[in-house]
Amino acid sequence: MENNNIFPNNIEVMSKSDYYNEAKNQSRNLGIVLPKRWNEAGSTKDYWRRQVANNTKSITKRNKQFNKALKISRETGVQLSKAPATYGTNHKDWMKEIRRLQAQQRRNSKQYQTAQARKAIIKLPLKQIKQTKEQRRQTKRAKQTARALKEAVNQRNTKLKFDRLINQNNFQSILNIITNENKVMSNNQAQRLYNKILAQGRYVITYTVNGVEYIRPVNASTRDTLIQILTNGRLDIANINTFGSDTLDEVDFTSITSMIIRRITPTREIQNRDGRFFPYLNTTNEDLSKYQIFNQEQAYDKNLIKKREHCLTFTLLASGVSKSVVNEIKMSYFGNEEGRVNISKKDLHQISNSIKRDIIVHTISSDRIQKQKIKSTNNEESEPINIALHSNHYFLYDKSDYSKYSITHYEELKDVKDFKNIIKIKIVKGKSYYERSDSKINSLLLVDKLHKQNYFKKLDLIKFDESNSHKELKNHIYLDNIENEQQECKASFTEAKLIEGKMPDKEQLDKEHEEFMKEVFDDDDNEPLPDNINNILDNTHNQAVNIFDHKVERQNEKEKKIKEKPKIFYADCESYVNKEDLELQYANNNHKLQLLGIVSDDNDFVNIMNVNEPRFRGGQGVSSEQYLTNEFMSIATGNGKHNGLVYFHNLKYDYHILEKNLNIKDRCEKDNQIYSINCKYKGKEVELRDSFKILPFALSKFQKELNLPEQFNKKEAIAYDYYTKYNNNKRCKVLDYNKLLSKEEQLIFLKQIIREPSYNVEDKTFDPLEYYKEYLRLDCLVLKKGIQKFNTVIQEITENKMNVYDCLTISSLTDKYMMKEGAYKDVYEMKGNLRAYVAKAVYGGRVSVNEIYKKKVIEGKIADYDGVSLYPSAINRLCREIGLPKGKAKRFTQEQFKDWDKMTYSILTVKITKVNKIQQMPFIAYKNEKEGSINYLNTPPPEALVIDSTTLKDYIKFHDIEYEISEGVYWNEGGNKKMGEVIKTLFEARLKYKKTNTALANTIKLMLNSSYGKTIMKKTTTETKIVKTTKKSYNKKTKKWVVKQETDFERYIFNNFNTIKYYRKLNDNSYEVERTKSDNSYNRGHIGCAILSTSKRIMNEVFDIANTKKYPIYYTDTDSLHCNCEDVPKLEEEYKKIYNKELNGKQLEQFHTDFDLKGSESEIYATKSIFLGKKSYIDCLESKDQKGNTIKGFHIRLKGITKEGLNHEAKKYNNSYLGLYEDLAKGKEIVITLNPYDIDNQKQKVLFEYKKGNVSFKDNFTRKVKF
DSSP: OOOOOOSSSSSSOHHHHHHHHHHHHHHHHHOOOOOOOOOOOTTOHHHHHHHHHHHHHHHHHHHHHHHHHHHHHHOOOOOOOOOOOOOOOOOHHHHHHHHHHHHHHHHHHHHHHHHHHHHHHSSSSSHHHHHHHHHHHHHHHHHHHHHHHHHHHHHHHHHHHHEEEEEOHHHHHHHHHHHHSSOOOHHHHHHHHHHHHHHHHEEEEEEETTTTTEEESSSSSHHHHHHHHHSSOOOOOGGGGTTSSSSSSOOOGEEEEEEEEEOOOOOOOOOEEEEEEEOSSSSSSSOOGGGTOBBBHHHHOOOHHHOOOOHHHHHHTTTTHHHHHHHHHHHHHHTOOTTOEEEEEEHHHHHHHHTTSEEEEEEETTTTEEEEEOOOOOSSSOEEEEEEEETTEEOOOOOOOOOOHHTTTTTHHTTTTGGGGEEEEEEEEEEEEEEEOOOOOOOHHHHHHHHHHTTOOOOOOOOHGGGGOOOOOOHHHHHGGGGGGGEEEEOOOOHHHHTTOOOOOHHHHHHHHHHHHHHHTOOTTTTTOOOOHHHHHHHHHHHHHHHHHHHHHHHHHHHHHSSOEEEEEEEEEEEEEHHHHHHHHSOOOOOOOEEEEEEEOOOOOOOETTTSSGGGBBBBBBBBHHHHHHHHHHHTTTHHHHOOOETTOOOOHHHHGGGGGGGGEEEEEEEEEEEEEEEEEEEEEEEEGGGGTSSSSGGGGGHHHHTGGGGGGOOOOOOOOOOOOTTTOOOHHHHHHHSOOOOOOHHHHHHTTTTOTTOOOTTTOOOOHHHHHHHHHHHHHHHHHHHHHHHHHHHTTTOOOOGGOOSSSSHHEEEEHHHHHHTTTTBEOOOHHHHHHHHHHTOOEEEEGGGGGGGGGEEEEEEEOOOOOEEHHHHHHHHTTOOOOBBEEEEEEGGGGGGGGGGGEEEEEEEEEEESSOSSSOOOEEETTTTTEEEEESSSOOOEEEEHHHHHHHHHHHEEEEEEEEEEEEOOEEEEEEHHHHHHHHHHHHHTTTTHHHHHHHHHHHHHHHHGGGGGOOOOOEEEEEESEEEEEEEEETEEEEEEOOOOOHHHHHHHHHGGGEEEEEETTTEEEEEEEEOOOOHHHHHHHHHEEEEEEEHHHHHHHHTTTTOOEEEETTEEEEEGGGHHHHHHHHHHHHHHHHSSSSTTTTHHHHHOTTTTOOOEEEEEEEEETTTTEEEEEEOOOOOOEEEEEEEEEETTOOHHHHHHOOOOTTTTTTHHHHHTTTTEEEEEEEOOOOOOTTTEEEEEETTEEEHHHHHHHEEEEEE
């Protein structure tokens, strides 16, 4: 019989490779770096033999010191600061630990001596004791006074130093002091510095954080971050959310190593690209506040500051635009950053459509007034709005109170009575006479002439600029324009065209061209034409033709793209991750591309590319990674013949590996999640798409969840740390590779390796690279088969109406399906004020601990009573009772408030004046804006609430409230019940296929759970742009890339400075720029609101019965509640009496107990529970197995803590979670490692750290937990 035993029976003569690998393993064991590389000079067999001998001695020495430290720890009772394991440590580490333990021992001894001394003092006479205590107090006070005095002197010196540097405009020295000396500025100084920087020009600061550079302009959008760093020395991570989007994603500012400030000086500046507040103060005696140009006194006026508006919205209001329309514009552009956002001139096209009036923008160039007419799509005749734009500040363009002469000679005339009307000075017989007239200049010329005469200066703008943080949008929502803020639900433009398969016709384009040219050449006879008008017209004409040609070209591209379906591929990357090797080669631990596999939709051949292959050898400034990526893009486009769609599972990782090598066109990203990347290659487009957004579970679960053949049952046993560039294509002993795996993986590996084609039975070696490639091949095939199976199932469910490849996410797929099924027929979506108002009524699921039982150990039989598919249940009930509200929302009149409950549905502003019924778990939700949390009250909230009619009815029924209504909107055209029918059909199908077709059942479950999410989509006021520094085209004849145009990126940053929040370099050809943008989109917030409120009603009915019957409820989380097992049948019986429905069951709108315990064959319940806070609790479970034996387990949650972190911490409590939770319940603060090393399983929990353009493993990552 052939011996397949992979373990050697005797010691063989070791080769150089054996000694090297042994030395490498020993180095890892000791936590040190190898002194030489494999191919380095002097790397001989004897050298490595000596190294192994030395390391062996070091290990023996280390073990000796470890045992000594362990002994001292046990004797003294002082805990080790390290885990009691030797791996990754050397003898110096343990010598240091011994010194620490001995020092602690001495400190303990000193404490004992102090205690003895105190006892001796007590025996002294009372008078002597008082004297001794007084002496100690005096000494302590003297030391405190000296320290305080020293600190005050240091602070004063630092303040004086900062003041001096600010006055000298020495910005870099200030930043150096803050980063290197850990000094901070006062708020006043920080604001002065910020204003000084703005006054000196346009600056950017490069922050270096953990070796990665982040570049941010110094402007209003980034002001908060800069002020926080200047005043705190670092960004306060605890308060990072208070700055909204004004933070750098995933950046720990406590690791800032440098800040470099520099001024941008472009080759050419484009004036007045956007507008915001006027950056100067008026030093004349004239009141220009109607143009939002203020003097120093006005800049200090608190009342005026509170009333300040963004310059454009102020101008629109002054021009007669209604407050509701202006508020809609604010919400589209500003979000929570009113006054911090510059509105670009190009955005005025959208604004003109919103206000339904033309806008004429007046600017000055070469002492001539130029006008640009922005036409509204509104066909009705209306008076245009005239706006002036000067120094990036919008203001009203009107006739001023001043003559041209009076302003030109302001200094000599300002004290003359009625000087504003003087047009010249006449001298008659030696006497001067003033000639007056009603002729006045316009406001733009007024501001321009005063500015050129230096009457506008950068004075004290501290309070003036701080007023930009004044936010009024949340408190002032105007509902008198809601008629124009609604439209019937429909697919987006792109989706509609994809469905229709057509684009605008040629006649439409010709009409657009005619209108465009008319806009460009629209003159105003009242203004003189400049001398160089012909040149201007020629340039403008060329510009207009170029712009329109580009527009037509883009339309043609879109049309072609719709007709040409991309070829579909599935891919995955594998990377070098060995930290020691990466730091040795690249001086960082960022993962590097090693392998890339790709398979097409047509066949199962997986093309696997290795960055070390000769064909990808770098040269001429091009890296191996770039060559490999080019080959990947060539495969995806058929070498430039077709577009490509490539799926990656968890694209975020692969994108960060490939980013610098891609020619990125744009990126779909929201809330730090990457959905897709659009790239260009040889004139074709390649979309990289994240399959995790439609199948949100690991590849290892695809076979089970989607019922794939057994051959796609993916089991992972890869020693990622083994692979380096230096062992590429080298064989390895099975035992050596096996040592690098966890215990669980070792068993899998030993079963798999004997089937590996490269495995040699004789010498027990194999080719790790071929083994890795096989793993990658399976990854790509599992992804492919999974998505194909998922698409087949989707088409079966939707009767071929839907295709997975047309959607980015499972939510968008389900939403489009609902749309096609008519679920939103006659339903309207909303934007602007109405959208903001409805959003106030949207409350997520209730998560709460009963205060009576919080942080207490509860014993007894406790059940987890769970609602069946709560949100699908809510949709089913909502549609059965009223349906989705049809028609447009209308505003309540005062007389209609009494009939609010007669409407189909309504959203109301309600002031609760009295609560007459108390609930053990209150229902009344109050959004605490300051804390960003929802509190549940049994008392009237301090402010009026915006809630829907479903919620108000619940509050009346279950809390017996007294209330007043002051505002609201309603729908009274009935409801669309189609969504309920679709949900019920899907749910019944899932129950039917749950045992016979798991793939179908699991797919339906995904659709059910994502059926309403798109209705409450949030706004975004930023966008990420990819800006090219060079534009290239591929010459198919020469087969070379040709640079067509180079872009001055510095000029781009300078000219768009005030709208940019952040930028960074992607590669030699492009930059990523984050900019502010408007969001005038629609959503169906009232639908999401109605579903959420109905879901809470389902829970409230059960809660109220428990409350009335005094059955304790300990905890609730959205769709479940913890209560006593004995109370469950009582609840169900009482529910049947009141509502005439069965509560227990597995159908929609029913409940069932939901604990899960492996091996259980009977009732599962908790015998002991501790509820610490929201999403933080433990249930000690118990049940019986098939043989009737008692089995036990845990159901645990601890918000923000990984499962591995909990397991690691529980080991300190003899592997008991209960001890850990008991300590937390006592208020003890515990530091938990989120990515610990599991000694028992020899496995490290992996957490990825995504830095912009790079990805690496997180180092030891901890979190403090305290309740």
